Amino acid sequence: MTTELFVQYLFAGITYGSIYAIVAIGFNIIYNTTGIINFAQGEFVMLGGMIAISLLSFLPLPAAIALAVLLTMVIGALIEIIFIRWLENPSVLRMIIITIGLSILTREAAVHIWGENIRALPYFVGNEITTIGIMGARISPQVLWVVGVCGVMVVVLHLFFRATSVGREMRACAANRLATVLCGINPRNMVTFSFVLSAGMGALAGCVMSPITYTQYDMGTGLAIKGFTVAILGGLGHSGGAVAAGLLLGVIEAFSVSVVPLAFQDAIAITILLLILFVRPHGIFGSGEAARLKAF
């Protein structure tokens, strides 16, 4: 394999990897405050892209993206308030089934609003044939946008959880729900907030990836299962691990193209997921000691 080809595959891997990492962090945020996995996480990414594409007909690109992210956050909040907030101690099985139902309903709503066509936002800079050379490889500037935006999101999120009071309240809620209530924090608001946050992150990722990977109504399930793979690989609830695992999965997938047919690319991620679940369910970066306290 030549250096150019190597760099080319590497960048393709990093692009997809950063998207997977964002979806995985979305899973982690909600998992940390509620202990549930939101199977509709991939749908937020789809909604972000779709809404931005629709808004583009009467708004400039940055405004369309900003509004799309905002609207998806509102949808995230509404979903939580209508379907989840008022349940008293729901069982895990019940929550799994409810979020799967939400994912189906969102997808079906999307197919009736936007149809089955594959859509895309325009490239932020230049067009589909604009490239920049890095070590002999030709990379679309959009790749840098994806990696850059995802990187900034991870940093901002980290600062948010460390430095702001809402962020600290959310972490407190994740650590000990009862103690949080005793401190005068309403954990239900924190749960709503975690849905808003992960919806917004998913939507923004959906917008920046749209020019390269396109947006279609049924993209959510595939993204969700890969995001989940990454979340598990990195240790559930562990955002730094999710970034590393996301990039790892993206790169593995990109290089696998040269070995196995494209049709089996999804099967690779799932095989990794199954292997990791069987061998090391607390993930590569997760702590085994902490895992023993959780129920797998």
Add this chain to the structure above:
Amino acid sequence: MKRLLAILPLLAVVVLVQLLTSWSGTQFYLTQMTMAAYYSLLIIGLCVLMGYAGQISLGHAGFFAIGGYLSAALTTRSLVPFKEAALVRLLDGCGLLHAGRDLYGGELLVVTPWAAALFAVLVAALIAVVIGIPVLKLKGHYLAMATLGFGIIIYRLVLATPWLGEADGISGVPPFVLFFGVTVSGESSVRILNYYLAWGILLSGLILLINLMQSRIGRALRAIHGSEEAADAMGVNIARFKLQTFVLSAVFAAIAGVLLTHYNGGIGPSEAGVMKSVRYVAIVAVGGMAHLWGAMFMGVLLNFLSLRGVFGSYDDAVFGLILIVIMLFAPEGILGLIAGRKKPAATVPTVEQDGEV
């Protein structure tokens, strides 16, 4: 015996439906009733896994597809090019192959439906064992995602394998002669026979599972559902019972796949799709998790309506909505709601009297 008597009114309804459709000249409904009965066979199997053993599976369309696709491929793909291979000659010697002519008069050598069906169900059972041993150690989200992943892998394999017809699926599957005079086939001349056949198979499956759930195995499963630790302490071999139930439900799914494929004369990749698995889970949930009668009734009703095209382009949306509404307002299922929100049987501890299970 009393449990079996409960089947009689149902049998009467089955006969009544057939007479009504004959009398009103609407026999075409029987076709969808037959298909709905085969789908319900899968659903009662899944009901035992989900409701009694408490293990969710989002990959049961995968087992249905393994059964359907294997029997379809083996009974349609000609073995003529491999005629000289030792394995093919051996099969031929055992009388498991069937020579014929294809549409264009060419030579055709395929596996007989009985051999193909047995092989398909056996493969599904084996895969269930291999997948089940590691998967069933997982719980909650992990189990859901792992079984979902299994379902997606089967779907991708079907879509990417030319032998399985890729996106076109397999058509031209021959009728399945079960024994002399009884054939699984969609021909309108044998519609009534096939209707009774499908319902006969479904009711036999139901009786089998009901009896099984009243036996030691059923009590052990309910104990596991109630509390794995407690069941373990009482000497219940958790891993073995969970695996047996998983394999049993996979076999039910594979049998349903085999029979429906022969009935329809073909199978397509959508049968292996994730949405199908989710739909089966939805139907079990509506019927009230640990409620075989409810699962069967809802399986027939919802599949019949869906096959009649009542939901139009909102087919998937209807099942999504059903899932949410049932789980939000009636997690014990519709029948549970009607029965005045009685405590479901699954949570009643019944393990005290048989500690040595």
